[in-house]
Amino acid sequence: MSKNFRRVGAALFATLTATALVACSSEQAPSDAGSDGGDAAAATDTIVLGFSQVGAESGWRAANTKSIQDTLTAENGFELKFSDAQQKQENQIQAIRSYIQQGVDVIAFSPVVETGWDAVLQEAKAANIPVILTDRAVDSTDDTLYESFIGSDFVLEGQMAGEWAVEQYDGEGYKAVELQGTTGAAPMIDRQQGFADAIAGSDIEVIDSQTGNFTRTEGKQVMEGFLQKYDDIDLVFAHNDDMGLGAIEAIEAAGKVPGEDIKIITVDAVKDGMQALADGKINYIVECNPLLGPDLAEIAKKVIAGEEVPKRIVVKDEAFDQEAAKEALPDRQY
Ligand code: GZL
Ligand code: ZN
Numbered sequence: 631m632s633k634n635f636r637r638v639g640a641a642l643f644a645t646l647t648a649t650a651l652v653a654c655s656s657e658q659a660p661s662d663a664g665s666d667g668g669d670a671a672a673a674t675d676t677i678v679l680g681f682s683q684v685g686a687e688s689g690w691r692a693a694n695t696k697s698i699q700d701t702l703t704a705e706n707g708f709e710l711k712f713s714d715a716q717q718k719q720e721n722q723i724q725a726i727r728s729y730i731q732q733g734v735d736v737i738a739f740s741p742v743v744e745t746g747w748d749a750v751l752q753e754a755k756a757a758n759i760p761v762i763l764t765d766r767a768v769d770s771t772d773d774t775l776y777e778s779f780i781g782s783d784f785v786l787e788g789q790m791a792g793e794w795a796v797e798q799y800d801g802e803g804y805k806a807v808e809l810q811g812t813t814g815a816a817p818m819i820d821r822q823q824g825f826a827d828a829i830a831g832s833d834i835e836v837i838d839s840q841t842g843n844f845t846r847t848e849g850k851q852v853m854e855g856f857l858q859k860y861d862d863i864d865l866v867f868a869h870n871d872d873m874g875l876g877a878i879e880a881i882e883a884a885g886k887v888p889g890e891d892i893k894i895i896t897v898d899a900v901k902d903g904m905q906a907l908a909d910g911k912i913n914y915i916v917e918c919n920p921l922l923g924p925d926l927a928e929i930a931k932k933v934i935a936g937e938e939v940p941k942r943i944v945v946k947d948e949a950f951d952q953e954a955a956k957e958a959l960p961d962r963q964y
Contacts, residue, residue, distance in 0.1 A: 677934050678709045680729030682739035684766070685717040687844045688872040689900035693964035694740070694765060694920035701923030708927065717742055717812065717843070723750045730757045736930050740765035740781075743814035751775035760933045764922045766816040773941060777933050780925045780943045782918045784817045788824020790916045790949050791867060791895045795825075798913070799893065800832040804864040807856045808839035809849050809877060811869035817918075821869045821897060834865065842873040849873025853880035868896045871903025871915065878911050889913055899950060901962055907955035916949045920964060 679702055683695055695712075702708040711734060715721035719742050729737050730753055737759055741747055747768045754761050755775060763779040770776075795806075808825070811818035818841070826836070838856060842849035849868060856863060857880060868874035874896035881888040888894055888911040896903055899917035906912045925943055932939050950958060 675707060676704065676709050677707055677736060677930055678711065678732075678734045679930055680711045680725070680732065680734040680737045681713070682722045682725040682729075682737075683712065683714050684722075684740050684742045685715055687717055688846075688870055688898070689902055689964075690870060690872075690898045690918060690920050691844075693900060694922060696964075697921040697923035698764075698926060699923075701927045702930075706927060707931070715742060719743055719746060723747075726750050726754065730754055730759060733757075734759060735934055736760050736762065738762040738764055738926055738930065741768050741816070742766070742812065744769040744816050744819065745814060748772070748775065762926060762929055762933065764926055765920075778929050778939045778941060778943060780922055780929060781945060782817075782947050783944050784820030784918075785824040785827075787817075787897050787916045787918060787947060788821035788826075789828045790824075790947075791821070791897060791914065792825040792828025794914045794949070794951075795834055795865060795867070795895055796829055796832040799834060799865065802833070802864070804834045804893075805860070805862050806834055806836045806865040806867055807853075807860070807863055808836050809852055809866060809868040809873040810839050810841040811844045811873075813841045813843075815844075817897075818869055825867055836867070837863075842868070842876065844870050844872060846872040846876040849876030850880045851876070853877040854883075857881070857884045857886075863892055866892060866894045868894065870918075871896045871898040871900050871906075871912075874912055875902055875906060878906060899962075900964055901959075904950065904955045904959050904962060907950060907952055908959055910952055912952075914949065914951055915955070917947045919945045919947060 681698060684691060702710040713725040722739060722742060726737055737754055744767060748770050751761060761776040763776050765781045767779055810822060840852045842852045866877050868877060874894050878888045881892050886892055894912045895914045896912055897916045897918055899915045903915050907915050929939050
């Protein structure tokens with residue numbers, strides 16, 4: 631039974647009994663327990679939302695978490711249950727199962743990798759708890775397993791990075807290395823694809839790729855390995871700013887000048903990345919907007935109210951060169 635119907639029922643009940651004592655919004659209409667799978671919210675208008683976050687691996691993730699926690703507040707009608715999976719899929723599955731046990735009203739999560747979600751999503755569906763995907767996608771072909779996906783178009787981000795590289799560097803026989811995101815993650819698969827599509831036909835050649843798991847530390851380690859293995863790297867394509875910043879440390883430690891001797895293109899446009907871009911150590915950044923909290927709140931409210939929601943909401947991304955970064959830095963929110 632939709633929440634609105636329950637609220638009208640309760641208000642009517644209160645009016646008829648004219649007993650002002652009954653806090654109508656907290657009165658539960660004849661039990662619909664189980665119809666929406668979660669009774670935690672039956673007692674109030676508050677939407678109980680269980681969120682399973684990937685981890686805290688990057689500046690982007692921190693900004694994404696802040697946006698969700700700042701938006702899904704009590705005064706905005708939510709009780710947010712939040713868990714950090716330390717980039718482990720089994721922790722996310724465990725968190726989702728615990729939200730099902732608790733009978734939350736809606737579950738949302740950013741899947742660390744694309745595969746392996748059907749079973750737990752079937753369990754949420756069987757419990758009548760709607761699921762909303764944010765940021766990363768799953769490869770489930772059964773799209774009744776989630777109500778909506780809110781996030782960026784990662785293939786486009788890879789293409790924007792590759793197209794700029796071709797514009798700037800085609801014809802110089804550039805040798806590129808790729809610092810990939812978490813193996814099997816949607817942004818890793820799609821950014822790699824988009825970049826490869828865009829440079830096909832140019833003389834830019836990706837001579838090696840390796841995952842740095844979206845972290846600065848691992849990005850630095852992988853770049854150190856590349857610098858030992860090759861002495862003619864011209865370009866780094868890093869799937870996020872944090873790995874690009876790690877690469878800068880490795881390049882400087884090797885006595886080379888990042889942004890000059892070795893060009894760097896990254897994705898995210900978080901503050902640290904934008905600062906390095908403004909300082910000339912990175913050459914181009916494609917933005918990936920982490921501020922998904924407001925969209926998540928809006929979609930969750932519509933889902934609980936039984937309204938139709940779009941299956942896919944693609945957030946807008948832009949891109950920055952060094953000049954644009956200098957102008958944009960002062961009022962960047964993240
Ligand atoms: C992209 C997001 C990626 C970021 C990384 O939407 O999933 O994960 O690009 C983050 O910084 O770790
Ligand atoms: Zn109920």
